[in-house]
Amino acid sequence: MFRTLKVLLFFCTISVTSTLDSGLYTCYIKTYNKTIQGNSTRLEIKGALPTINVESNPLSGIYGIAITLYVNISATPSVNHIYWTKVNENSEMITISSRSTGYEGGNTSVPSLTISNPVFTDKGLYKCHARNPFGVGHSNTIYIDIKGDVPIVSLDAYEFKVPYGSLVSLNCTVTAFPNHTRVYWKKHKNDIITTITQETEGISGSSIDSPTLIIKFVTLTDTGSYMCFAENSVGIGSSRSTLLTVTGGRPIVTIGRTMYSAVYGTPLLCIVKSLKITSETAGIRGVKEDDPSLTINFVTISDEGLYTCVAVNIVGTGKSQSLRLSVDAAAPLVTAMFPSYSATENSRVTLLCTVNSKPEHTHVYWQKEAVGSVTILKKGTTGIVGSSLDNPSITFTNVGRGDSGHYICFATNTIGTGSSRTILLEVEALIESATTANILIVTQKPVDNTVSEYDITDSIDLKSHYYIFLN
Numbered sequence: 001m002f003r004t005l006k007v008l009l010f011f012c013t014i015s016v017t018s019t020l021d022s023g024l025y026t027c028y029i030k031t032y033n034k035t036i037q038g039n040s041t042r043l044e045i046k047g048a049l050p051t052i053n054v055e056s057n058p059l060s061g062i063y064g065i066a067i068t069l070y071v072n073i074s075a076t077p078s079v080n081h082i083y084w085t086k087v088n089e090n091s092e093m094i095t096i097s098s099r100s101t102g103y104e105g106g107n108t109s110v111p112s113l114t115i116s117n118p119v120f121t122d123k124g125l126y127k128c129h130a131r132n133p134f135g136v137g138h139s140n141t142i143y144i145d146i147k148g149d150v151p152i153v154s155l156d157a158y159e160f161k162v163p164y165g166s167l168v169s170l171n172c173t174v175t176a177f178p179n180h181t182r183v184y185w186k187k188h189k190n191d192i193i194t195t196i197t198q199e200t201e202g203i204s205g206s207s208i209d210s211p212t213l214i215i216k217f218v219t220l221t222d223t224g225s226y227m228c229f230a231e232n233s234v235g236i237g238s239s240r241s242t243l244l245t246v247t248g249g250r251p252i253v254t255i256g257r258t259m260y261s262a263v264y265g266t267p268l269l270c271i272v273k274s275l276k277i278t279s280e281t282a283g284i285r286g287v288k289e290d291d292p293s294l295t296i297n298f299v300t301i302s303d304e305g306l307y308t309c310v311a312v313n314i315v316g317t318g319k320s321q322s323l324r325l326s327v328d329a330a331a332p333l334v335t336a337m338f339p340s341y342s343a344t345e346n347s348r349v350t351l352l353c354t355v356n357s358k359p360e361h362t363h364v365y366w367q368k369e370a371v372g373s374v375t376i377l378k379k380g381t382t383g384i385v386g387s388s389l390d391n392p393s394i395t396f397t398n399v400g401r402g403d404s405g406h407y408i409c410f411a412t413n414t415i416g417t418g419s420s421r422t423i424l425l426e427v428e429a430l431i432e433s434a435t436t437a438n439i440l441i442v443t444q445k446p447v448d449n450t451v452s453e454y455d456i457t458d459s460i461d462l463k464s465h466y467y468i469f470l471n
Contacts, residue, residue, distance in 0.1 A: 017045045051074045063233055151174050160243070220315065283297050331412075338423070339421065339424065340423065362412060366387055384397070
């Protein structure tokens with residue numbers, strides 16, 4: 001017959017060990033009638049709190065430039081959690097974890113803490129904390145000071161006066177810690193602010209390496225108040241303002257008077273024109289820098305109009321008042337002295353005509369109309385004298401019955417042709433007589449019955465006949 005033996009195993013489990021758990025352990029089993037003592041065993045726990053060593057203390061950081069608080073952690077067993085704390089200048093404690101913004105590290109993988117973009121509020125006392133099964137270990141306090149300021153910007157002059165079209169340098173110096181990352185200028189004029197950068201056309205400078213503003217060709221629009229600005233991670237610094245004044249301006253053009261009148265064909269001195277007239281224009285004189293007046297050598301009707309003198313320099317264009325030029329000219333005024341004449345065959349008769357012309361007339365001729373036909377009589381026509389520039393009247397040296405008709409005197413100049421009223425010439429047949437006498441021939445009886453120089457046509461010696469002219 002066999003007896004059944006039961007083997008019972010009893011365990012003692014320590015969930016989280018520490019050095020306090022070291023010692024001699026004995027297992028006791030109590031039955032209904034007795035207590036059984038087992039063998040004793042000794043337990044020794046090895047390990048300690050994490051040890052945290054700081055590499056540098058204190059630390060000085062630069063505003064805006066990342067700074068790292070380096071630590072070394074020794075721990076047996078290994079750490080399972082790391083965090084940092086900061087006591088700021090107001091004695092407030094702030095816990096920094098791996099999830100805090102603006103920081104890198106500070107965890108079991110990278111225990112050192114990096115402040116990505118330090119600012120002045122990051123000044124304070126920092127501690128690193130590491131936990132393992134034995135507890136939490138602490139580093140020494142690390143003091144961090146953040147240094148830096150906005151850039152210091154200065155100019156070497158606070159007023160500039162430069163001539164139009166010149167180059168001007170507005171000198172600027174920048175001192176910055178941390179280094180500046182941007183430079184620009186601002187111009188104030190008439191409550192309008194314009195920002196000038198290194199990309200602005202017509203300038204150079206205004207950059208990190210060369211903050212001085214150079215305007216390559218100043219104009220009147222560049223006049224104004226200027227300030228230089230420099231920016232770093234701390235903020236923006238600015239200079240005092242400097243005033244830039246650009247001297248010079250458009251030409252001032254004046255005229256003597258606003259109205260000129262000229263006689264056609266004569267020279268005219270005027271000051272100014274709205275059509276573009278230069279010294280190379282034909283028929284004029286002047287229109288030069290040293291002689292701006294305009295002289296028209298031979299004035300014609302086409303020269304009439306409004307004239308303006310225009311002068312240009314690098315600043316711009318100046319203009320005078322407009323003046324009006326009028327030219328005294330017209331077609332010839334042709335006047336017939338009498339409306340009709342009577343003459344006898346073979347006599348001498350003159351049809352009187354006067355011409356008044358500006359500009360001077362260049363042609364004179366007569367037109368005869370009789371029995372539906374038209375004949376032109378001019379200087380050199382057989383049987384006549386006159387019809388010329390100097391003597392526009394026409395004289396028939398030996399008038400005949402065929403010369404009867406209606407006559408018109410014409411004169412032409414560069415403007416046009418003028419004409420007289422129609423003149424009637426009647427030629428009577430010859431009456432014979434045996435008496436010899438001297439007869440005064442009258443072609444027109446004046447109203448007052450007097451004889452003028454225009455009434456007497458000739459005094460002839462009659463041999464076998466005489467002429468009587470009656471109106």
